[in-house]
Amino acid sequence: MSVAHQTDDEQTKLWNGHSGRAWVETQQVLDQMFKPLEDLLVEAVSAGSGHRVLDVGCGTGSTTLAVARLLGEKGRCVGIDISEPMLTAARARAEREDTPASFIHANAQDHAFEPASFDMVISRFGVMFFGDFVRAFANLRRAARDDAELRFVAWRSPSENPFMTTAERAAAPLLPNLPARRPDAPGQFAFADQRRVHRILEESGWDEIDIRPIDVACTLPEKGLVRYLTRLGPLGLILHEADDRTRTQVIETVRAAFEPYVHGAEVRFTAACWMVGARAPSAPAEPKDAASA
Numbered sequence: 637m638s639v640a641h642q643t644d645d646e647q648t649k650l651w652n653g654h655s656g657r658a659w660v661e662t663q664q665v666l667d668q669m670f671k672p673l674e675d676l677l678v679e680a681v682s683a684g685s686g687h688r689v690l691d692v693g694c695g696t697g698s699t700t701l702a703v704a705r706l707l708g709e710k711g712r713c714v715g716i717d718i719s720e721p722m723l724t725a726a727r728a729r730a731e732r733e734d735t736p737a738s739f740i741h742a743n744a745q746d747h748a749f750e751p752a753s754f755d756m757v758i759s760r761f762g763v764m765f766f767g768d769f770v771r772a773f774a775n776l777r778r779a780a781r782d783d784a785e786l787r788f789v790a791w792r793s794p795s796e797n798p799f800m801t802t803a804e805r806a807a808a809p810l811l812p813n814l815p816a817r818r819p820d821a822p823g824q825f826a827f828a829d830q831r832r833v834h835r836i837l838e839e840s841g842w843d844e845i846d847i848r849p850i851d852v853a854c855t856l857p858e859k860g861l862v863r864y865l866t867r868l869g870p871l872g873l874i875l876h877e878a879d880d881r882t883r884t885q886v887i888e889t890v891r892a893a894f895e896p897y898v899h900g901a902e903v904r905f906t907a908a909c910w911m912v913g914a915r916a917p918s919a920p921a922e923p924k925d926a927a928s929a
């Protein structure tokens with residue numbers, strides 16, 4: 637995942653550059669890892685009555701396509717993302733599978749959605765990267781019809797997700813230039829603080845906010861582990877800059893640090909996340925504060 641970066645420009649650059657390519661290259665491993673979270677979102681769509689679903693930060697499209705398959709001809713699922721490489725992969729996948737999902741290449745924070753055009757807005761890890769969170773969620777509120785449901789999954793804190801930070805902790809002594817994560821800046825753990833998420837949603841005009849901790853068992857194949865740990869996160873961002881000797885040493889050290897998670901051919905870990913729900917009020921409340929969160 638991307639580490640913390642401040643500006644929209646930086647996020648656009650990351651997701652159209654290193655991070656976007658890393659997600660495309662690791663797509664199969666990541667989709668297996670996060671399938672249980674996708675299933676929870678698909679269940680939420682299935683339990684609701686919405687037929688027009690927006691998937692924010694849809695990436696390579698696994699969740700968008702799963703929802704589109706569920707809705708079939710009686711609905712539609714649209715994915716929006718700022719990453720061209722990830723959307724190219726998503727579109728190719730939709731075509732290959734002959735699943736009628738559609739995709740928008742734009743920044744969800746500012747995109748001029750048709751007002752009230754979605755019954756439900758969902759996201760798997762795609763809403764923690766905005767430069768201005770209140771503005772982004774107010775924009776999503778406008779895209780949603782009155783009474784529409786918002787439902788997304790976001791990471792809790794790094795300390796509750798040791799698997800996610802194993803690589804950088806193990807590599808730090810060997811790579812002094814590893815970029816540090818900045819709490820609260822756009823990035824993987826920007827929504828770690830439940831009160832902050834609540835405040836952002838309230839200020840952007842959402843109602844019935846419900847934020848629950850979920851601990852979800854996830855797996856990936858052991859043979860995909862080195863690819864995963866060398867491409868993603870802070871380590872993935874800078875490992876290619878290291879000389880061959882350091883690179884080999886880092887990979888050996890980091891792979892050893894993951895040993896407690898390896899069970900034969902399978903790697904197992906728990907994803908400590910928030911399942912966030914909210915509703916678009918029937919009489920839309922104006923956003924209370926347009927300032928950045």
Ligand SMILES: C[S@@+](CC[C@H](N)C(=O)[O-])C[C@H]1O[C@@H](n2cnc3c(N)ncnc32)[C@H](O)[C@@H]1O
Pocket residue numbers: 637638647651670692693694695696697698699716717718719722742743744745759760761762763765766
């Ligand atoms: C961690 S990935 C998750 C991708 C996908 N939801 C999944 O679970 O496979 C975050 C995604 O959010 C997208 N993203 C980041 N900022 C965005 C923005 N402002 N508007 C739309 N998409 C954004 C990235 O390009 C990336 O695809």
